[in-house]
Each structure stands twice: as C-alpha cells, then as structure tokens.
Amino acid sequence: MLQIRWHGRGGQGAVTAARILGLAASVYENYYAQSFPAFGVERRGAPVMAFTKIDAGVILDRSEIYEPDYVVVLDSTLLGTVNVTAGLKPGGKVVINWPGAQAEQPSSSDYEYIAIDATQIAQSIIGRPITNTTMVGALSAATGIVSLAAVQKAIAEALPSQLAAKNVAAAAAAFNAISGRKHNAEFATR
Amino acid sequence: MFERKFINGNAAVAHAVRMIQPEVIAAYPITPQSTIVEKVAEFIAQGELDAEYIKVESEHSALAACFGAVSAGCRVFTATSSQGLAYMCEMLPYVSGNRMPMVMAVANRGMAAPWTIWGDHQDSVSMRDQGWIQLYVENAQEAFDTCLQAYLLSEDSAVRTPVMVCLDGFVVSHTDELVELPDLQAVQQFLPTYQPLYSIDPATPFTFSIGVAPDRYMEYKYSQQLGMDAALHLIPQISARFAAIFGREQAGLIDAYRCADAEYVLVTMGSVTGTARVVADKLRSSGLKTGVLKVRSFRPFPSKALVEVLSQVKGIGILDRNYSFGNQGALGTEVKAALAGNTAQQQIINFIAGLGGRDIKPSDLELMYQKIVQAVELDTVAQPVEFIGLRG
Numbered sequence: 001m002l003q004i005r006w007h008g009r010g011g012q013g014a015v016t017a018a019r020i021l022g023l024a025a026s027v028y029e030n031y032y033a034q035s036f037p038a039f040g041v042e043r044r045g046a047p048v049m050a051f052t053k054i055d056a057g058v059i060l061d062r063s064e065i066y067e068p069d070y071v072v073v074l075d076s077t078l079l080g081t082v083n084v085t086a087g088l089k090p091g092g093k094v095v096i097n098w099p100g101a102q103a104e105q106p107s108s109s110d111y112e113y114i115a116i117d118a119t120q121i122a123q124s125i126i127g128r129p130i131t132n133t134t135m136v137g138a139l140s141a142a143t144g145i146v147s148l149a150a151v152q153k154a155i156a157e158a159l160p161s162q163l164a165a166k167n168v169a170a171a172a173a174a175f176n177a178i179s180g181r182k183h184n185a186e187f188a189t190r
Numbered sequence: 191m192f193e194r195k196f197i198n199g200n201a202a203v204a205h206a207v208r209m210i211q212p213e214v215i216a217a218y219p220i221t222p223q224s225t226i227v228e229k230v231a232e233f234i235a236q237g238e239l240d241a242e243y244i245k246v247e248s249e250h251s252a253l254a255a256c257f258g259a260v261s262a263g264c265r266v267f268t269a270t271s272s273q274g275l276a277y278m279c280e281m282l283p284y285v286s287g288n289r290m291p292m293v294m295a296v297a298n299r300g301m302a303a304p305w306t307i308w309g310d311h312q313d314s315v316s317m318r319d320q321g322w323i324q325l326y327v328e329n330a331q332e333a334f335d336t337c338l339q340a341y342l343l344s345e346d347s348a349v350r351t352p353v354m355v356c357l358d359g360f361v362v363s364h365t366d367e368l369v370e371l372p373d374l375q376a377v378q379q380f381l382p383t384y385q386p387l388y389s390i391d392p393a394t395p396f397t398f399s400i401g402v403a404p405d406r407y408m409e410y411k412y413s414q415q416l417g418m419d420a421a422l423h424l425i426p427q428i429s430a431r432f433a434a435i436f437g438r439e440q441a442g443l444i445d446a447y448r449c450a451d452a453e454y455v456l457v458t459m460g461s462v463t464g465t466a467r468v469v470a471d472k473l474r475s476s477g478l479k480t481g482v483l484k485v486r487s488f489r490p491f492p493s494k495a496l497v498e499v500l501s502q503v504k505g506i507g508i509l510d511r512n513y514s515f516g517n518q519g520a521l522g523t524e525v526k527a528a529l530a531g532n533t534a535q536q537q538i539i540n541f542i543a544g545l546g547g548r549d550i551k552p553s554d555l556e557l558m559y560q561k562i563v564q565a566v567e568l569d570t571v572a573q574p575v576e577f578i579g580l581r582g
Contacts, residue, residue: 019366026196026367027196033196034365034366035365036364036366061465063552
C-alpha cells in the first residue's frame with residue numbers, strides 16, 4: 001500500500017487534493033483508494049493534514065497514516081511549525097511548494113525533496129495562489145503513482161465546471177515542469 | 191450493472207436514500223450527519239428524488255414529523271448524530287412501540303461534555319433499549335448496502351420495527367472510498383414499494399398511539415420482542431438475498447473472520463473491524479491463531495450465533511467504542527452474558543478504545559491481542575476492563 005500525507009493550511013485545499021488523488025487512482029486507474037482529512041479542528045490558516053491510501057486490493061485498515069511513503073507540502077511556511085517528515089519512510093519523497101524568491105531549498109540525506117514553485121504556476125494559470133491541484137500534478141510526475149490523464153479527469157470531476165479547466169491546466173504545467181527536469185537530469189548523465 | 195464512485199459514507203447513504211425513494215424526509219443538521227441530508231436535499235432539488243423534505247426546528251421535531259408521515263402510510267427517512275439522537279430520545283419509543291417501519295442513519299459521534307464532533311458509539315449504544323434495531327457498518331459500501339436491507343427488514347410484516355443504521359462518524363462518514371452503486375432497477379427488484387398494514391385515513395378511522403391500562407401494556411411490549419425475534423431470523427435471510435441479487439457477500443448478524451480455528455478472537459463493532467482484520471492477518475503470519483468477530487446487529491443481539499463462533503476460543507477481547515460508566519463497555523456486557531453458561535473456561539478482556547474520535551491504530555489492536563494471549567498463558571485476567579490508548 002502507498003500512503004500519502006498532505007500538509008497545508010485551512011483553506012488551501014489539502015483535503016480536496018487528497019480526494020482528487022484517491023479519485024484518480026480508483027475511478028480513473030484501477031486501484032483501490034481511501035482519502036480523508038486528519039480529524040482535528042479546522043480553521044482557515046491553521047495547519048491541516050489529509051491522507052490518501054492507494055493499493056491494488058481493497059483497503060481494510062482505517063487508521064490514520066503514521067508512516068507515509070510520500071509527503072506533499074502545499075505551504076512552505078509550515079516547515080517552521082510542523083514536522084512534515086514525521087514517520088516518513090527512509091528514501092521517501094517530499095514534494096513541496098517552494099516559491100522562487102525564498103532561500104535555499106530544503107534537503108536531506110534520508111529523503112528526496114522535490115521542490116516546485118506551485119504558487120507561481122497557480123497564480124499565473126488559475127489566477128489565485130491555491131496550489132492544491134498544481135501539487136497533485138507535481139506528485140504525479142514526481143512519483144508516477146497515477147497518470148496525468150487520471151489526475152486531469154479527477155480534477156474535472158471533483159471541481160465545479162467553471163474552475164476545472166484552469167486547474168487541469170495548472171496540474172499539467174506542474175507535471176510537465178517536473179517531468180522535464182527528470183528528463184534533463186537523465187540526459188545529463190548519459 | 192454497477193457505477194464505481196469514489197465517495198464517503200454519508201454520500202453512500204444519500205445515494206441509497208435516492209434509490210430507496212422515501213416519500214418524506216425530515217431532519218435537522220448535526221455534524222457528522224449533516225452531509226447525508228444535504229445530499230438528499232440536493233437530489234430532491236435536482237429532481238432525482240421525488241420526496242417531501244420537511245425542514246424542522248429540532249431533531250425531536252424531525253422524528254415527530256417522520257412518525258406522523260409513517261403513520262399516514264409513507265416510507266420515511268431521517269438521520270442524526272450524538273446530542274441530536276439524544277434529543278430524539280423521547281420520540282424513539284413512540285416509533286418502535288407503534289411498530290412503525292423506519293430507517294434512520296446515525297453517523298456515530300461522542301456525547302458532550304466535553305463537547306466533541308468526533309466519533310464513538312456512545313450516542314446509539316445509549317439508545318439501546320428504545321426498541322430500535324441497530325446495525326453497525328464497517329465501511330461506505332456496507333453503509334449503502336445496509337440501508338437497502340434495513341428498509342426490507344423494517345417493513346417486513348412480522349418485524350415492523352424501526353432500524354438505526356450506524357456508521358462511524360468521520361472514519362466512515364467522511365472517508366472517501368470506492369463504492370459500487372447498482373442501478374435503480376436492481377434496487378427496486380430487491381426492495382418493493384412500501385405497503386403499510388395500517389395508515390391514518392379519515393374515511394376509515396383508527397386510533398394510533400393509544401394509552402393502555404396495566405391489563406394491556408405488557409402484551410404490547412411482548413409483541414415488540416416478537417418483532418425482534420423475527421428480525422433475528424430475517425437479517426441473515428435478507429443478507430443472503432441481497433448477496434444473490436447484487437453479488438456482494440453480506441455480514442448478516444455477525445461476520446466471523448478467520449475464526450474457524452482461532453484461539454484468540456477480538457469482538458468488534460463498526461469501522462475498526464477492517465483494521466482488526468489486517469492485524470489478525472499479520473499476527474497469523476507470525477504463528478498466532480487470531481480471528482475477528484464483527485457484531486453487525488447489536489439489536490437484536492445474536493447471542494446464539496456468537497456462542498457458536500466463540501465456544502472453542504481460548505481468549506476473547508471485546509472492543510468497545512463506548513462506555514457504560516460504573517461498569518464496562520456495552521458490547522462487553524452483552525458478549526459475556528451470551529457466553530455465560532455456554533462455554534468452557536475462557537479468558538475475557540473488555541477493551542475500551544477510540545472514544546471521541548481517537549484513532550485506533552494497528553499497534554493498539556496488536557496490544558489487545560497480546561494482552562489476550564498473556565491472559566490465556568497466565569490463566570488469569572489482570573484487568574478485566576482496560577482503556578487502550580490513553581495519553582501517558
């Protein structure tokens with residue numbers, strides 16, 4: 001089973017992102033999935049968590065995620081207050097929204113950090129700094145757990161029609177940015 | 191035949207209601223139930239369900255409105271949680287005592303104080319003796335499936351008893367997962383249109399909800415037990431019929447998982463059953479003969495079925511997501527009473543966990559099994575009622 005933990009702030013759409021990934025994996029790929037918010041107090045701006053579980057078979061375990069394979073961080077300012085890598089499996093990936101103007105990107109010998117300026121992508125395509133769908137596209141490229149096509153179909157189903165097209169485009173932009181980066185890295189090592 | 195949807199338990203219940211086609215719905219919003227009746231209201235607004243949605247000022251009025259509508263011969267639906275169910279308490283025995291068929295979804299939530307919106311079984315378990323059938327589900331699919339079965343059960347002429355379909359707040363109500371929705375035709379084949387035995391009709395007046403003197407009262411109460419007896423008999427049959435039509439196995443009264451040769455069994459209710467299955471599998475692979483016994487029907491209580499599964503087991507853990515203050519968990523009391531005089535010497539521990547939405551982790555369940563094994567090895571139970579997962 002693959003376990004993904006989402007970190008964001010209330011209002012940034014972490015719960016929706018967790019749901020879109022589960023929808024993509026289950027209805028638009030052939031997996032089973034679960035998604036749910038961390039059942040805590042939710043307030044706009046306060047740190048929130050959400051979870052997605054993906055497996056080839058029926059998922060029976062209904063407990064929260066304590067040892068994720070991947071962590072997605074929608075808001076880099078959370079690094080100062082939340083231990084986003086808590087329980088992350090060794091070699092696990094952290095896909096993080098890292099707006100360009102900030103200082104050096106986080107790194108670690110235990111985990112792989114994949115940073116992307118999702119705020120810039122969301123701002124330019126959607127017109128708002130809401131990065132949840134952009135980060136689903138980034139996760140898709142960084143891990144390959146679901147295809148971009150499945151993510152796009154899931155976004156189109158999950159969001160109101162007037163928002164869907166731009167969010168689908170934002171997810172694709174993030175996917176292509178990270179895929180291109182991987183392609184370039186492979187090319188460079190040849 | 192099926193539509194695969196990625197939805198949560200509340201949406202699954204709402205889709206079931208859409209296909210069951212009740213004529214009257216009355217409800218008052220309360221977390222974690224609210225999104226059930228919001229979705230049902232949306233179905234009505236979009237023309238996907240032709241029903242009267244009565245907006246009321248309280249849960250008490252919601253159940254009173256449903257009682258009136260079912261007395262007039264309508265199929266009805268309502269849903270609530272926690273303090274909302276407590277507020278319905280006065281109306282609950284009116285519905286059951288008048289032998290009115292009805293289904294209510296209870297998205298289980300702990301009771302205040304301290305105030306909480308998160309899940310445990312204290313709300314519905316504390317309404318145990320109000321004459322309603324209580325079925326507890328494990329996941330969103332079972333929530334959908336059980337709603338359909340609950341109407342067939344409730345409306346059976348020998349049963350005529352209202353049913354609570356209980357789904358864990360958040361862990362089932364707000365967790366998205368794959369749910370297979372059958373088409374309407376198959377649902378209608380399984381659940382025919384409701385035909386009331388009696389209904390309010392000015393042309394042929396009856397008295398409903400009468401007052402009786404001591405020379406009559408006990409017979410009414412005895413007849414309610416006969417309805418429960420009929421339900422005990424009918425629940426496995428309805429589950430079998432459902433499985434034949436929809437091709438999905440159903441739990442019936444209980445679901446015994448890997449219990450045939452088990453030495454250590456954990457008895458569960460609701461969503462924690464799934465996690466317990468995973469833990470039992472893991473312990474099996476390390477050589478322990480573990481099993482899980484899910485109680486789906488808490489009322490009527492399936493004592494006989496339970497004793498058949500548990501009679502040869504060495505050690506039993508009973509997991510309660512509720513507590514009867516001054517004694518033990520409600521399921522603990524029930525299971526021990528069923529076993530009394532029916533089995534050999536066994537070690538039994540009543541575990542209390544997951545109150546007010548506290549996550550029950552696989553490691554918590556492993557600890558429970560360890561404690562059961564230890565009690566069997568020592569031939570004694572150190573602590574017959576034990577809270578698991580308390581803060582240190």
